Amino acid sequence: MPVASNNSFSTFCSSFLKYKPSVERPLTIALVGGGGKTHMLFWLAREFKRMGHNVCATTTTKMYKPLHSDLDQLCLFSEVAPLAKPGISFIYRELIRDCKTKALRKVKGLSLEQLDALQQRHQYSVFVVEADGANRLPLKAPAGHEPCIPYQCDVVIGVTGAESIFKPACGDFIHRWHEFSLLTDCKDGSVIDEQVLKPLINHRQGMFKSCLDKHSKIWVINKIDLAVDQQQLEQLALNIFDNEPLLSMVALTQLTAPEPIHRIFNRTP
Numbered sequence: 122m123p124v125a126s127n128n129s130f131s132t133f134c135s136s137f138l139k140y141k142p143s144v145e146r147p148l149t150i151a152l153v154g155g156g157g158k159t160h161m162l163f164w165l166a167r168e169f170k171r172m173g174h175n176v177c178a179t180t181t182t183k184m185y186k187p188l189h190s191d192l193d194q195l196c197l198f199s200e201v202a203p204l205a206k207p208g209i210s211f212i213y214r215e216l217i218r219d220c221k222t223k224a225l226r227k228v229k230g231l232s233l234e235q236l237d238a239l240q241q242r243h244q245y246s247v248f249v250v251e252a253d254g255a256n257r258l259p260l261k262a263p264a265g266h267e268p269c270i271p272y273q274c275d276v277v278i279g280v281t282g283a284e285s286i287f288k289p290a291c292g293d294f295i296h297r298w299h300e301f302s303l304l305t306d307c308k309d310g311s312v313i314d315e316q317v318l319k320p321l322i323n324h325r326q327g328m329f330k331s332c333l334d335k336h337s338k339i340w341v342i343n344k345i346d347l348a349v350d351q352q353q354l355e356q357l358a359l360n361i362f363d364n365e366p367l368l369s370m371v372a373l374t375q376l377t378a379p380e381p382i383h384r385i386f387n388r389t390p
Contacts, residue, residue, distance in 0.1 A: 130164060131168060132385075137276060142246045143246050145243060147247055148246065149247075149273050150249050150274075150278060151252040151270045151274050152252060153270075154328050155260050156258075156284075156343045157280050157282065157343035158280050160343070162178055164381060166249050167209070169247045169249075173207050175204050176209045178210070178212075179248070179249075179250055180228070180251040182252065182267075183228065183229055184228060185227055186225075192210075195210075197212070198214055198239075213229065213230060216229075230251070240271075252268040252271070255296045258294050258295060260282065261295065262300035262301035262303075262326075267330070276339065277338050277339070278341055282342075283342050283345050283347055283354060284344050284347035284348065286318070286342070286354055287350065287354070288313055289312060290302075291309055301321075304324055304326060305317045305318075314357070319361060319364075322340060322361065322368070340361075340362070340371045342358055342373050345373045346378070355384060358371050358373060370388075372384070
């Protein structure tokens, strides 16, 4: 039976320390879904740095080049240098042009082979990887080539934007609407509810597609402040978690807040 708690983000990250991350055997976390993956990536990176780890933050897809002032290194794969003390390196393959503005505002992420090579250098004890894109939308279904999960992955975090739940479904806020509709049997105008979200989570072609049995799977419902009904949303999260043994944890968050954790659902020992 799940138990709920109002834990801090530090406690959330501490739950991953069971993997005993080290440069010889780094902890690798992949982020999939929509609704705030990039915010989660940098929250995780900062917290693990605070814990004394050297962190590699990167992507295996495309994303906007980060402007975060708390990065200790922002560089191409070919220019990576060891960090002298605990810090965050954001590493990418190349700059690419934004299709709308034509400016070099985006980065192309690392290949799985490049990521594996970085892990073999024994410079980082934690890797946090954005493993698919959602075009900044709160919900998505993966395409055929997605997600691109690292070979040596321990934890997969699937993110969903709370503002989409209990709303009528439409392609305006769902990335890859056609795939999503087929996957969840959700029609245009149908309410995004428990019956829609269950197959998104548990179907082999859903949010946790390409995950292995060994991966710890966590569902994060972000932007809880924008929920139609927070109490109803918490009950939905609890109902799904209670009936989906593949999930090891569910967290309700507001990743733009000073303290991003709203509530965590864990399994009882």
